[in-house]
Each structure stands twice: as structure tokens, then as C-alpha cells.
Amino acid sequence: MSIIIQEDMTVQKKLEVLSDAAKYDVACTSSGVDRSGGGSSGIGNSVACGICHTFSADGRCISLLKILMTNECIFDCKYCFNRASNDVLRATFTPEEICSLTIEFYRRNYIEGLFLSSGVLKTPDHTMELMCKTLRMLREVYQFNGYIHCKAVPGADPVLVEMTGWYADRMSVNLELPTADSLRMLAPNKTRKNILRPMKQIQIGRIENKGKAAFNRLPFIEEESALVLPDNYKNNIAAPASVLQDVQDIIAADSIKSSFGVIKAPSINRGFVPAGQSTQMIIGATPESDYQIMSVAEALYQKFDLKRVFYSAYISINEDNSLPAVNQGPPLLREHRLYQADWLLRFYGFQAAELLSESRPNFNVLMDPKCNWAIGHLEQFPVEVNKADYYTLLRVPGIGVKSAQRIVKARKTAILSFEDLKKMGVVLKRAIYFITCAGRMMYPVKIEENYITSMLLRVKEKLPFDMDASTAYKQLSLFDDMNFTAANAQIGSFL
Numbered sequence: 001m002s003i004i005i006q007e008d009m010t011v012q013k014k015l016e017v018l019s020d021a022a023k024y025d026v027a028c029t030s031s032g033v034d035r036s037g038g039g040s041s042g043i044g045n046s047v048a049c050g051i052c053h054t055f056s057a058d059g060r061c062i063s064l065l066k067i068l069m070t071n072e073c074i075f076d077c078k079y080c081f082n083r084a085s086n087d088v089l090r091a092t093f094t095p096e097e098i099c100s101l102t103i104e105f106y107r108r109n110y111i112e113g114l115f116l117s118s119g120v121l122k123t124p125d126h127t128m129e130l131m132c133k134t135l136r137m138l139r140e141v142y143q144f145n146g147y148i149h150c151k152a153v154p155g156a157d158p159v160l161v162e163m164t165g166w167y168a169d170r171m172s173v174n175l176e177l178p179t180a181d182s183l184r185m186l187a188p189n190k191t192r193k194n195i196l197r198p199m200k201q202i203q204i205g206r207i208e209n210k211g212k213a214a215f216n217r218l219p220f221i222e223e224e225s226a227l228v229l230p231d232n233y234k235n236n237i238a239a240p241a242s243v244l245q246d247v248q249d250i251i252a253a254d255s256i257k258s259s260f261g262v263i264k265a266p267s268i269n270r271g272f273v274p275a276g277q278s279t280q281m282i283i284g285a286t287p288e289s290d291y292q293i294m295s296v297a298e299a300l301y302q303k304f305d306l307k308r309v310f311y312s313a314y315i316s317i318n319e320d321n322s323l324p325a326v327n328q329g330p331p332l333l334r335e336h337r338l339y340q341a342d343w344l345l346r347f348y349g350f351q352a353a354e355l356l357s358e359s360r361p362n363f364n365v366l367m368d369p370k371c372n373w374a375i376g377h378l379e380q381f382p383v384e385v386n387k388a389d390y391y392t393l394l395r396v397p398g399i400g401v402k403s404a405q406r407i408v409k410a411r412k413t414a415i416l417s418f419e420d421l422k423k424m425g426v427v428l429k430r431a432i433y434f435i436t437c438a439g440r441m442m443y444p445v446k447i448e449e450n451y452i453t454s455m456l457l458r459v460k461e462k463l464p465f466d467m468d469a470s471t472a473y474k475q476l477s478l479f480d481d482m483n484f485t486a487a488n489a490q491i492g493s494f495l
């Protein structure tokens, strides 16, 4: 192992190294909080976080200073550019450097806030403490009131995680890989328990501290944490047999009911992780199916109240026997389908087991998951838009949340026509195979799987990364990933 540490590195050089090193983390958005500036004394606000400088694959806005505290790391996750065994230039910011960079960039209107992640420097506790100090300084010394997203370091003392949570808007703990087996194989220094514990802590903290008044903070060392996983937590699993093995970890960890500590919050009352938490899974480095991945995401949403699960297409950076040979670039189309399915879980009332099954474990990458589901459930169509309930409307391809709401509202006063639906934003090119208006279809249509499939595949879909459908068609029988060599080359600009 060889770590190149350059002494006397300028802040600019550190910024170069540590912003580049942060680009692989996609669990970063500036949504979820709506807080105005702190009057005349505070700097910044998190209301206008929609101002974007960069867009990621699914259109999420990134207008944050996105950096690592350090890219030094004692861990050796096989997929990671910053792993201990890689010979890369290492750098570490001081808390003061991060604060002044954030403030300077904010004043120049380059950023809306800060996204701070880190390698593990010396120990998880040491790293978490440095991050906590940074956030405290930003909030209390620099009076920065903008958005801050901070990583919780797995294995760090819960007291440090909590302290950080009082200064951050959002926190995230990366699940990294969908199953415990994969984690053991590719991230041997991390355990599922060390990842789920801070997640649970943040969830409980948000519930327990909701609406609490400000109070005085005690020094870290005076505090104790009571968050302990029950000894028998592995034996408490009450998941149905149909639930995949790896979801059981998450269900079991949900049984932690104890408070995580007696620590008190900072003197300024910002709330505890007010914008909630998110996580990230790497897709394509290990053999899990889409069904496994969506089941894990669903369990995380239900049991940990996550705001977002991010899916990060595996990018081949390191040579290692336990990593897959990826000749076609990162599986971006698969990532895109997972994001679409994730949307269906969160906003459309779908369950993972409706979209996929053990006998059909992967999405058809050629078609969005909702169309794919509808084609497999033609017995439920067509639906009459003037009568169907809101959740049934949401299941119709071409009808989104807004258009379903508009339909429900508008039909109280009139019988809707196809022309009305078009004005409401319904994508008729997709919807016409699945709906009737006043008992009639728009055109005589065969309700037949192959016919509707071929018609839907003709509808040009807006895909990220300028993928074109003809390239996608070549993969028809493989349910596999596209050749993203060109996209791979650009990936840095999207993250």
C-alpha cells in the first residue's frame, strides 16, 4: 500500500483533488427543506435551492459545493477510487478551509450550499468529529444558513452523528451495495449493522426532536449514547417467507426502539436533520437483480423513512478480481429504469413485488417500468377516466401525478374528453391503449400484448445521456446495459 500525501498543498489544489474525488457520490440533492435566512445576522438561505448549475442523470439539481473532507482512507472498498490500496494523491481540508471556501463561493453566487462527504481518516470517530466541527463552525461562527448535506460515517460514535445532525439539513449513510454478502465481498471494512445503525438513529432523532425548542449543548465527552442493537436482533425477524433475505436485515433493524442518547442540541435551534436522510446503492458491481434492489429500497423507505434512495451505476475504476469486467461503460439505462421504478414506489402507490418477481427479476430496459407493468396487466384495462379512482388513474401509462389530480378535480363539473386530457398534460401516445373517455377509446385499439408493446416502443422516449432508441433496441433480448462508452467519458460532468 502506498499513499501519496503532498505536504503544503494549496487550498486550490486540495479543492481540485477533493471535489474530483467527491464526484462518484450521487446521494446529493438540495431538496427537502424550506428555510429562510436568519434575519440580518445569517448568511444564505435554503429556499432558493432550485437554482441549478449542473444536472444529474435523472434531472436532479446540483448547486452545492460538493467535496470530500479528505480522500485519505483506512478502508479498502474495492470499487472506490480513494481506497487505501490505490496510489492516488491525497489531501485533507481543515474545517476552517471548508468554511471559508463555502462562504466565498456562496458570496460569489456559485453555490447554494455544501455537500460534505469523506474518506475515513484514522478512525470513523476522528472523521465524523472533523465533519461535525466544520458544520458547527459554518453555522455558529460564519452564521451560514444555507443548505448542508453531510455524510454520516458508518461506525462513528452515535453522539458525533447526532451532533452533526443538529447542524446539517440532510444526512446520508450510503448502503453501498444491496446485500450484506456483496458488502462483505467488496467493502470488507464495512458492515450492514454499522450502516443501518446511524440510519436508524437519524430516523428516531427526527421523530423524537420534532418541534423541540432550542437547548444548551454539552461537550461531546459528557454525553452517552443509548442506541444499541438488541443482541437477538438477528432472531427477531418476522418477515414473510416471500421477502428476500437481505430485506430482513432492514426489517430487523427497524425493531430498534430505544432513544439514541441524552445529548442536547446546539444553542441555535435548526431542528435535527430537517430535510431527512438519503442513501446510495451502487448498481451493477454485484449480481443483485432489479427485484432485489427495489425490494431493499422499498424496505428502506418503509422502515427508515428515507427521503431518497439513489442508484449509482457502477463505474469501473479499479482492477480487481472481485469486480465485474465492464466493457460497455456504466449501466446507465438500468440506473435510469431503477429511478423510474423508485418514483413509482414513492408517488404512485406501487410495490416492488408488483413491478417485478423472482421469476421476472429485471426490468425491460427498453420500456419504462410503468408501461412494462401495464402491459403485463392488461386485464385491468381499459379504465374509464371519468370514473376511475385516483390511484387507478396513476397506474395508467401517460398519466402522472399532476394530470391524475387535474382529472379528478375537473371531472366533478364535466365529462372529460380526450381533448380535455391532452390539455391536462396526459401523454395520449401512451395512454390511449389503456383508457376510455365516456365509454369509448380514442381509436379502435387491439388490447393485445404484442401489439401494444410494439406501439409503445415506437413512442420516442426522452432518455438521459442522449441515448437513442435505436441503440437501445439492439439490447432487446438481453435486458442488459447499453454501450455507454461516450457517456462514460462524460460522467464527471453529470455528477
Ligand code: SF4
Binding pocket: 073, 074, 075, 076, 077, 080, 081, 082, 083, 084, 118, 119, 120, 187
Ligand atoms: S470508506 Fe470505502 S467508499 Fe468510502 S472513501 Fe473509503 S474506500 Fe472509498
